[in-house]
Amino acid sequence: MSEGYRTSxxxxxxxxxxxxxxxxxxxxxxxxxxxxxxxxxxxxxxxQRLRKEKKQQKKxxxxxxxxxxxxxxxxxxxxxxxQQQKTSTTNTATGDTPVGNExxxxxxxxxEFRAERKAKQENRAKQSKKADQSxxxxxxxxKSVPSEPQLVVxxxxxxxxxxxxxxxxxxAKKLERQQVPLRQDYGSKVILFLHLHQYSRKMPLTQQLTxxxxxxxxxxxxLGLQYSQGIxxxxxxxxxALLHAFKQVIRDYSTPPREELSRDLVNKLKPxxxxxxxxxxxSASMGNAIKFIKKEISNIARSMREEEAKxxxxxxxxxxxNEKIHLxxxxxxxxxxxxxxDGDVILVYGCSSLVSFILCDAHKAKKFxxxxxDSRPKLEGRETLRRLVRNGIHCxxxxxxxxxxxxxxxxxxxxxxALPALWPRTPACCTLGHLLPQSTxxxxxxxxxxxxxxxxxxxxxxxxxxxxxxxxxxxxNSKLHLLxxxxxxxxxxxxxxxxxxxxxxxxxxxxxxxxxKNVE
Amino acid sequence: MNYVExxxxxxxxxxxxxxxxxxxxxxQAVLMAAGGGSRMMDLTSNIPKPLLxxxxxxxxxxxxxxxxxxxxxxxxxxxxxxxxKQLPQMDSKMKLDTVCIPEDTDxxxxxxxxxxxxxxxxxxxxxxCDLITDxxxxxxxxxxxxxxxxxxxxxxxxxxxxxxVPGQKGKNKEAEQRDxxxxxxxxxxxxxxxxEADLDDELVIxxxxxxxxxxxxxxxxxxxxxLYCMKKWVLDFLLENKFVYLFAKDIFSFAKEDDxxxxxxxxxxxxxxxxxxxxxxxxxxxxxxxxxxxEGICYRVNTLASYxxxxxxxxxxxxxxxxxxxxxxxxxxxxxxxxxxxxSMVGYMTKVAENTSIKRxxxxxxxxxxxxxxxxxxxxxxxxxxxxxCCIQGSVICSGAVIEKGADLKDCLVGSTQCVDAKSxxxxxxxxxxxxxxxx
Numbered sequence: 001m002s003e004g005y006r007t008s009x010x011x012x013x014x015x016x017x018x019x020x021x022x023x024x025x026x027x028x029x030x031x032x033x034x035x036x037x038x039x040x041x042x043x044x045x046x047x048q049r050l051r052k053e054k055k056q057q058k059k060x061x062x063x064x065x066x067x068x069x070x071x072x073x074x075x076x077x078x079x080x081x082x083q084q085q086k087t088s089t090t091n092t093a094t095g096d097t098p099v100g101n102e103x104x105x106x107x108x109x110x111x112e113f114r115a116e117r118k119a120k121q122e123n124r125a126k127q128s129k130k131a132d133q134s135x136x137x138x139x140x141x142x143k144s145v146p147s148e149p150q151l152v153v154x155x156x157x158x159x160x161x162x163x164x165x166x167x168x169x170x171x172a173k174k175l176e177r178q179q180v181p182l183r184q185d186y187g188s189k190v191i192l193f194l195h196l197h198q199y200s201r202k203m204p205l206t207q208q209l210t211x212x213x214x215x216x217x218x219x220x221x222x223l224g225l226q227y228s229q230g231i232x233x234x235x236x237x238x239x240x241a242l243l244h245a246f247k248q249v250i251r252d253y254s255t256p257p258r259e260e261l262s263r264d265l266v267n268k269l270k271p272x273x274x275x276x277x278x279x280x281x282x283s284a285s286m287g288n289a290i291k292f293i294k295k296e297i298s299n300i301a302r303s304m305r306e307e308e309a310k311x312x313x314x315x316x317x318x319x320x321x322n323e324k325i326h327l328x329x330x331x332x333x334x335x336x337x338x339x340x341x342d343g344d345v346i347l348v349y350g351c352s353s354l355v356s357f358i359l360c361d362a363h364k365a366k367k368f369x370x371x372x373x374d375s376r377p378k379l380e381g382r383e384t385l386r387r388l389v390r391n392g393i394h395c396x397x398x399x400x401x402x403x404x405x406x407x408x409x410x411x412x413x414x415x416x417x418a419l420p421a422l423w424p425r426t427p428a429c430c431t432l433g434h435l436l437p438q439s440t441x442x443x444x445x446x447x448x449x450x451x452x453x454x455x456x457x458x459x460x461x462x463x464x465x466x467x468x469x470x471x472x473x474x475x476x477n478s479k480l481h482l483l484x485x486x487x488x489x490x491x492x493x494x495x496x497x498x499x500x501x502x503x504x505x506x507x508x509x510x511x512x513x514x515x516x517k518n519v520e
Numbered sequence: 521m522n523y524v525e526x527x528x529x530x531x532x533x534x535x536x537x538x539x540x541x542x543x544x545x546x547x548q549a550v551l552m553a554a555g556g557g558s559r560m561m562d563l564t565s566n567i568p569k570p571l572l573x574x575x576x577x578x579x580x581x582x583x584x585x586x587x588x589x590x591x592x593x594x595x596x597x598x599x600x601x602x603x604x605k606q607l608p609q610m611d612s613k614m615k616l617d618t619v620c621i622p623e624d625t626d627x628x629x630x631x632x633x634x635x636x637x638x639x640x641x642x643x644x645x646x647x648x649c650d651l652i653t654d655x656x657x658x659x660x661x662x663x664x665x666x667x668x669x670x671x672x673x674x675x676x677x678x679x680x681x682x683x684x685v686p687g688q689k690g691k692n693k694e695a696e697q698r699d700x701x702x703x704x705x706x707x708x709x710x711x712x713x714x715x716e717a718d719l720d721d722e723l724v725i726x727x728x729x730x731x732x733x734x735x736x737x738x739x740x741x742x743x744x745x746x747l748y749c750m751k752k753w754v755l756d757f758l759l760e761n762k763f764v765y766l767f768a769k770d771i772f773s774f775a776k777e778d779d780x781x782x783x784x785x786x787x788x789x790x791x792x793x794x795x796x797x798x799x800x801x802x803x804x805x806x807x808x809x810x811x812x813x814x815e816g817i818c819y820r821v822n823t824l825a826s827y828x829x830x831x832x833x834x835x836x837x838x839x840x841x842x843x844x845x846x847x848x849x850x851x852x853x854x855x856x857x858x859x860x861x862x863x864s865m866v867g868y869m870t871k872v873a874e875n876t877s878i879k880r881x882x883x884x885x886x887x888x889x890x891x892x893x894x895x896x897x898x899x900x901x902x903x904x905x906x907x908x909x910c911c912i913q914g915s916v917i918c919s920g921a922v923i924e925k926g927a928d929l930k931d932c933l934v935g936s937t938q939c940v941d942a943k944s945x946x947x948x949x950x951x952x953x954x955x956x957x958x959x960x
Contacts, residue, residue: 206658206665210591211547211645218546222665229666230790237788244780321780351789383789390797 163194175278178271179215181208183278187459187475190483198484200459204228205279219248220272224279233380236325236353239285242276243317246293250313254306261309262300269294292320328501329357335499337362339412344368347406347413351380355414360391369393371410375400377461377484415495545642547661547749549592552632553580553599553649554621559823562952563918566936570603570649572827573884573901575834576849576867577842579821582652584612585841587645590657596639598632599649629746630758637759640752648746652830653818654840655745655811663708663809664749667792667801668781671754672809673710674745675701676818681825683832683897686916686933686950698740703810705735709792710808713744732802733793745818824933828916831882831899835863849885867902884919907942 175182186200206225209216223245226232232241246269253268255261273290276282282290296316300309336358340346346368348355359370370393374381381397388395398406461471461484474480495507502513557569564572570580580603587595594615597607600623607616619636629646645661655674664672700723702711711733714723723738730736791800801807817837819830835847848854848866858876860866867885872878876893883889884902895912901919906912909926917923917934924942934940935952 204658204662206662207656209658211657211661218665221546222668225662225666231666232784232788232790234787234789237784237786240780240787241784244778244784247780321783353787353789380789382794383791386791386797 175274178274180271180275180278181205188478188481190481193483199228201229202459205275215271216275217245217249217252217272219245220275224276227276227280230378234351234353235283235285236329238283239289240321240325242286242289243293243321245272247314247317250310253310260302261304261306262298262302265297266294269297288324289320293317329354331501332499333358333361335504336414337365339497339499340366340368342366342368344412345371345410347371347373347410348384349373349381349400349413349415350375351384352415356384356387358414359388359393363391363393369395371396371398371406373398373400373403373406547592547643547645548640549587549595550633550636550640550644550646551580551583551587551595551597551599551649552629552646552746553597553603554632555649555822557650557822560827562933562935562950563824563827563916565952567919568600568603569822570599571606572821573882574652574821574827574830575838576865576882576884577838578606578610579652580607580649581610582841583647583649584610584614584616586651586653586657587647588612588614596636598636633755634759637755640755643752644748644750644755646746646748646750648820650821651745651747651819652821652837653745653747653813654816654837655813655818656816657747659811660747661749663811667807667809669749669807669809670751670805671710672749672811674747674813674818675742675810676745676813676816678741678743679817679819679829681829683825683828684914684931684948685825685828686914686931686948699742699744701739701742701744701810703737703739703812704733704793705737706792707737707812708809709733710810711736732796732798732804739812742812743818743820746820824916828899832880832897834882835865838865 172182183197183199183205184203185198186203187198189196189198204225205228206221209221223232223241226241227238232238249269249272250265253261253265255264269290273282276286293313293316296313300312304312332354340362344366346359348359348370350373362368370388372381372385372388372395374385374397376399385395385397396406459482461482471482474482498505498507498510500513505513553570555569557564557572560569571578573579574582580599584595592614594617596617596619597604598619598621599607601620602623604618604620607618610616617639619639621632621635629648633640633644633646643664653674653676655676657674660672660674663669698716700712700714700716700719702713702725703709704711711729712725725736785800793800793802817833819826819833821827821830838845838847847864848860849868849870851868852866852870852872854860854866854872855874855876857874858872859878860872861879861881863880864878865882866872866878867883867887869885870883870887870889872883872889873891873893875891876889877895878889879896881895881898881900883895883900884904886903887900888905889895890906890908892908893906893910893912895906895910897914898912899916900912901917903920904917905922907923907925907927910923911928912923913930915929915932915934917929918936918938920937921934922939923929923934924940924944926943927940928943928945929940930946931948932946933950933952935950938951938953940946940951
């Protein structure tokens with residue numbers, strides 16, 4: 001499925017595209033199914049094409065005959081036929097380079113062939129890896145690994161390598177250098193998920209910090225604590241809080257005598273960022289914000305005075321918040337409200353500030369009802385419920401186990417992009433079973449990096465009812481491991497529409513949008 | 521201090537605030553060492569409370585040690601001149617910035633804070649000099665940070681005092697002034713606090729409070745450690761308002777809003793309570809939090825009973841607090857045939873002669889203990905002389921006292937520089953000078 005992305009990224013916002021950007025509200029079910037089938041067909045074709053290519057390459061190297069070039073040419077031609085409106089250059093690039101290389105293979109020894117073959121495969125792997133990384137985790141990082149050629153080990157991010165001693169050592173060294181304490185894993189982990197870090201909320205990182213912390217700014221310590229205790233949750237909220245903390249760091253910063261602000265400030269931020277990462281894995285939106293800030297800081301001219309530079313930075317941050325968060329939310333809300341009709345019943349899951357915003361906004365103009373689906377352990381849906389009801393929206397609240405019973409009730413399901421709860425795919429999967437349209441909202445600010453899988457505090461799973469907590473002594477039982485997964489990935493098959501601040505695009509177009517944005 | 525829960529707006533540290541060494545200080549530590557020890561006049565008649573010895577260390581050493589362990593490098597000490605002279609002997613690695621106040625004034629915490637207002641640039645950690653604790657203070661401070669609290673404090677379930685207190689008849693405790701502490705369901709958020717002395721007959725709880733917090737726990741057996749983490753603007757407010765209990769509306773003007781932080785909270789889907797339509801924290805911005813310790817030591821040495829208790833436990837917690845020192849000071853000259861129990865402490869330069877027996881006692885510096893003296897369960901301060909054949913049990917003997925030959929004391933309190941006659945027997949008495957008898 002990871003190869004599916006290569007085929008059909010439609011141009012976002014182009015009217016008349018076969019993808020479901022047309023905003024006609026009627027007959028959506030039909031259009032949706034068509035579009036889905038198209039996607040599947042193409043991906044199958046694509047798979048076949050790639051398989052053929054591989055076979056061809058193997059053949060040419062063994063036989064060393066130019067007749068195979070003819071074959072590869074024909075596959076290439078077929079390739080080109082499929083790509084009518086396509087803008088994905090990686091596709092043609094990967095299609096081209098093996099062909100190009102093949103031409104030069106005539107008349108070389110076998111060892112060289114093998115070396116070349118390895119190089120080509122690595123090349124292709126690298127290119128697909130690059131494309132991979134710009135792909136949202138909706139397609140799952142772990143899923144793409146089996147499709148890669150086995151020679152190349154894909155670089156996994158640190159936070160999902162908790163069982164790799166080398167990675168851990170590297171992390172420990174880096175933290176020591178920055179004087180940031182290392183957070184210990186807690187409790188016995190389930191074997192299948194040993195690669196995820198598992199922290200306890202009761203053992204905060206601040207235990208190991210001295211109170212007048214020498215390296216970390218107090219605002220950052222505060223923020224880290226709020227993250228790890230779950231007081232600030234949700235991609236947008238975390239991003240805004242992070243920027244607020246950075247503003248304070250910048251205000252309190254003063255350049256040491258022989259340093260330059262543009263370089264030194266970035267260095268000062270590094271331990272802060274590592275600390276926050278230890279408290280809770282950085283989210284996609286936070287990562288983007290950090291990149292933005294670093295870029296802005298390094299763009300500060302040498303000639304600027306410190307005060308001026310700080311002013312500029314603070315204003316940049318305000319502008320970023322305004323553009324990426326406020327305006328983007330409004331844009332998405334406008335597009336989304338076109339999808340919502342009067343008398344609709346909409347399903348939402350868990351908590352997402354964006355989804356609540358959309359619904360509250362749409363409620364001003366239209367009448368609809370909402371079903372809030374919630375799940376343990378965090379039960380964030382209660383908060384969603386509270387906000388919606390306060391705005392006067394008629395809501396129903398169910399737990400996730402009841403999703404299949406309410407399926408006949410609703411027409412549209414809206415999910416936020418980063419859902420910090422378990423099994424968001426379950427409502428998605430269930431709704432697919434009934435071919436109901438769904439849309440996912442994504443702000444491009446938050447959609448560059450993948451979602452971070454992680455294991456939450458296992459003690460969250462303990463429930464006390466009537467004074468007794470059945471799992472209280474789970475530590476004592478050596479055969480019992482508790483697992484509390486946070487974040488999950490939803491296969492793009494289950495998502496019909498992604499609503500971004502750049503428009504409404506099909507799920508398969510997301511990597512194009514990200515690539516275009518990267519170029520900016 | 522009475523805590524009133526009323527709406528307010530919070531503040532962000534003002535821009536351009538103190539920049540010490542490129543980093544903003546999160547807290548400034550303030551040590552209140554000006555208290556008079558009004559509840560244990562017998563002990564503090566000659567010696568200021570901060571210098572009373574517990575476990576052979578002056579009382580003020582304990583909070584200073586606590587702050588040092590936390591990592592503070594500077595402490596502002598509000599104290600009297602007499603104590604200030606002794607401060608350099610504390611051997612502290614921290615820089616002690618002393619502010620002296622006149623001896624005879626009776627200053628509460630609020631008044632002392634007003635005095636040092638000019639020095640305070642950030643949030644404040646206020647500690648009283650009579651606190652002995654091994655609490656993990658990051659808990660208190662984390663509450664303060666995580667919830668952006670106005671005040672956060674430390675409390676502990678009161679230790680039971682099992683030792684008999686000299687001068688008290690039988691088992692009746694002095695009419696303890698109970699504190700009524702109301703906390704919410706999580707036992708973290710402080711809802712109200714009232715001292716029995718301030719109430720007439722009834723404890724009044726406002727209806728609005730009950731609406732917001734339907735499940736409230738009211739605890740009476742907690743001891744307030746008098747350790748507060750406060751926001752800076754509370755001090756600003758204290759400065760303006762002499763009478764703390766009249767502030768309800770004025771407190772607004774001291775706090776400033778921070779838009780971005782508000783926005784982040786709005787977008788975040790966290791709530792500290794469920795079941796109603798209110799925002800997190802019920803929209804109240806004046807929040808007080810308390811961390812209630814379940815284990816560990818926490819003594820407020822402000823009564824005789826607590827003083828005795830603290831001393832009893834001193835041999836147990838001293839090794840944890842100061843690793844280098846042993847219970848028996850190396851300079852003490854102890855004869856070979858004397859028996860000193862494992863949980864006794866002997867101070868600096870004390871001489872202990874033959875055939876003495878010291879059990880479960882603490883003997884201060886520069887004492888002289890002659891032959892055949894038996895000391896059990898007692899607390900002996902500095903410069904005390906015991907002549908031959910004395911027998912001391914369960915007593916507290918202040919500095920400079922002289923116990924003549926053959927005296928027998930049980931459960932007594934001997935005041936400073938007093939002299940106990942030879943061969944006298946005293947049981948459960950307080951022996952102080954005549955000039956002090958009329959003091960209340």
